[in-house]
Each structure stands twice: as structure tokens, then as C-alpha cells.
Amino acid sequence: MADSRWVEFEDYVKELMERTHIVGAAVAVSQRGEVLYEDGFGVRNLATGDPVTPDTIFGIGSVSKSFTGLAVMELQDKGLLSVDEPVVKYLPDVHINNMPDMSAVKVKHILSHTTGLSPVNRREDITTFAAHMDYLRSFNCRILGRPGGYFSYCNDTFLLNGAIIEQLSGQRYRSYMMENFVKRTGLPRTTYDISELQGFGNATVPYIYNKHTKQHEERPYPSLGTYEVGGGVRSCVRALLRYGQLYVNNGVLDGERVLSEAALRQMRRPFHQISRKAHYCFALETVPDYEGNALVFHGGSQPGVSAHFGFVPEKGLVAAVLTNVTSVPAKAIWQGAVNAALDLPVRQQVEIEPQYSPAQEELARLAGSYENDEGNKFRVMIEAGVPLIETEGERYQARASDDRTLVFCQNGFDSPIRFFFDDKGEVWVARMGVRMHWKGSGSR
Secondary structure (H helix, E strand, O other), rough: OOOOHHHHHHHHHHHHHHHHHOOEEEEEEEEOOEEEEEEEEEEEOOOOEEOOOOOOOOEHHHHHHHHHHHHHHHHHHHHOOOOEHHHHHHHHOOOOOOOOOHHHOOOOHHHHOOOOOOOOOOOOOOOOHHHHHHHHOOOOOOEOOOOOOOOOOOOOHOOOHHHHHHHOOOOOHHHHHHHHHHHHOOOOOEEOOOOHHHOOEEEEOOEEOOOOOOOOEEEOOOOOHHHHHHHHEEEEHHHHHHHHHHHHHHOOEEEEEEOHHHHHHHHHHHOEEEEOOOOOOOOEEEEEEEEOOOEEEEEEEEOOEEEEEEEHHHHHHEEEEEEEEEOOOOOHHHHHHHHHOOOOOOOOOOOOOOOOOOOOOHOOOEEEEEEEEOOOOEEEEEEEEEEEEOOOOOEEEEEEOOOOOEEEOOOOOEEEEEEEOOOOOOOEEEEEOOOEEOOOOOOO
């Protein structure tokens, strides 16, 4: 592979950093265990100007979900659970308010965000699984439909995987994960405990970019409570390359089998289609065919975190991108790095929404306000026959890509919104990103 490909990649990263206000980023790529590329961009601390390096620790957000997914699959390897069994078999006290039949909710559904529960109000003050199960029992949950019927990201059901791990292992979730995965696999500079970051050193400061003041604002690392099951890992890109070897080496690391090959195949097998080419799996996403290869990956976002990690199993390729600013295109940087490693055009995208010319009545039925209980909301307006999307205080011109999808451009990349219709042909929910939003009052 020509070095010019990585020069082109670095130019692309710098362009994205300037355009989207990224303070610092780290990138690393390996193939069959050999590092192809690693570097840091920008700074980890605006006040001191300390540079980012491949050893800089960031939050990795929901990339952490794959750690939990591995732990669940390992318990299945040991014969302690089956992902096809109901969650209540392992957590008899769990009940999701308004869920018609809890016995229909299987472990595979909480691994894949397909329980049928839409997002609920986030409660990071809850620190035990028993208390969180009480919360799910009392909250007025809005149910999309039967388990397996709809995909909608829901951290409050995903964290039940952590409760199962505690129940079956007899250990606290964090202790089990540190002993059985972080320490056992020798992941350097990796922890669930934010109090350890100062001792590690070379940890980034998290930031958000205020579009109104045009300034970066420092944020503390969130403590997360029980949500650490889906977002609690802090690590560096070099550690994530080592972690990725588990996947591309079929569960073996340094000669030790950590997970069965069958479990890893099941973990990354497409489970529910979520876009034109992408499917959600068990704590991972996949595009089964990208230029003849499978892409397997997961992103992460928190205050001060935008992350992306993944691998190309056929090529033994692992790539990780960590940044210290919320809602910036870490995925685009990751895709550029994978493209460079595959000797493809760096800017090539996996999915491009097609062009579609809708009738005015098709647009009209999409108009309205949409929200969910996690606090996410957007509005669709039609002005002079043109669809507009209003979200997070910004307004974007949109276009249709089919009769049930609008696309608007954020940070230079297409953001599709998929609308769902009832038997009367009326919209009742829409998925922006990975979360469902209810139209109007939220009733069908």
C-alpha cells in the first residue's frame, strides 16, 4: 500500500477536525496483528496544549457494549445461559411496564435493542441493577411492538445484560469485566473507573462545542451509574487494537481461547436491518458486503466522546478512532482509515441515499413533531414544497430518498430519517439515527 494513501487520510482527518471542531483525535489500524498506522491529532487539553498520542485515554462510549456482548456470549459458551431464552429466566424480578408478555423478551433482544421498548428517561443516578429494574417497572414505558419487530436503541434494556452477568457470575459487573476481559486479555490503559484516570496520566479532557458561543466547553467524565454496562469503558486506541484481535483471531488472543469461534460468528451475524446496508447484531453493527468484505463496528457518544471501533474479518483488519468532542464524525474518520487500509478512495462512503422525487401529499404526511422519553426531538416542516428538519436548535433543508425516508446533511454527511406507517397510512413513529421518536402525542 502506498504511503500516499495515509497522507491523503491525514489530510482528510485534519479537514474534518477543522470543519467539525474536533479538539483531539487518536487513530490506529492493524492488520493480522501488525500496526499499519497510528497517530494522534490535535490536543487532549486546550488549556495546556498537551498533544494526543496513540496512548491517550478517551471515553469510548457505546463501543463498550461489545465488551458486555462478549461477556454474555462467554457465559453462553460455559452453558450458563442461552441468548434464545427469556430474560426472566435469569432475572425473575424484571418487568418492563406496559410490556404485554415479558417471557417474549429474550436475551438476544436486549443484546440487539429489539425488545420493542423505545428510549426512556435516562437516570444516571441509579447505581444498582435492582433499583434500575424497579425504575423500569414503574416508568410509563412506550412500547413499539413485539420483541424482534422493531429496532430502537435503548440503554435501559441493554444494561439488563449487566444484571444477568452479575446474577450468573456472582460478581459485581465491573469486577467481572475487569478480571475476565480487561486484565485477562492484557488491555493496557483501560478501565471502568474514572478515579484511575489521573494515575494513568495522558487522559483527555472531554469537550462539547457550543454552536452559539463558538467555544469549546469542558465537561467531566460522566459517572454513568448502571449505564456503564453500555458505555463505561475508558481506553486508548492501542488497547482497542489488541481488543480487536479477539474478533479477527476467532476468539484467540496470545494463544489463549477467550471465546468460541461459533459465539463470535453469532455475535456479528446480522439480526435486524437498520439501514439500506447495515444490520444490528449483538452489541455490534455490520455491513455484510462492502467492496466484497464485511465491515463490523460500533460507535460511541457521550458528553465529550465520539468514538468508533471495528474490524474487517476477511482481512484481519482492526481500526479504532477516539475523539474528545461530542457529536463529531468519528465514524467518517474510521471509514477513511479502513478505506486507506483496503486501498480504496479515502472519502468513499458505505451508504449513499438515492434520489427520489416525492409527491406533495407524500411529504405532507411526514410533517409534524417527533420526540422520545430520552429527550431527543425533531420537527419536520414543509415550506414551499421543500422538507425542513429542525433539531437541536438548528434547521436543515432535507430531501426524500424514497416514500418513507427524508435525508438531511450534518457535518457534510447524510443523516436519514425513516418513517413508519400504521394501517391507515399515517406516520406514528420515525427513527432518526438509531432511536425511535413518537409523532405528536406518541399514541398510535
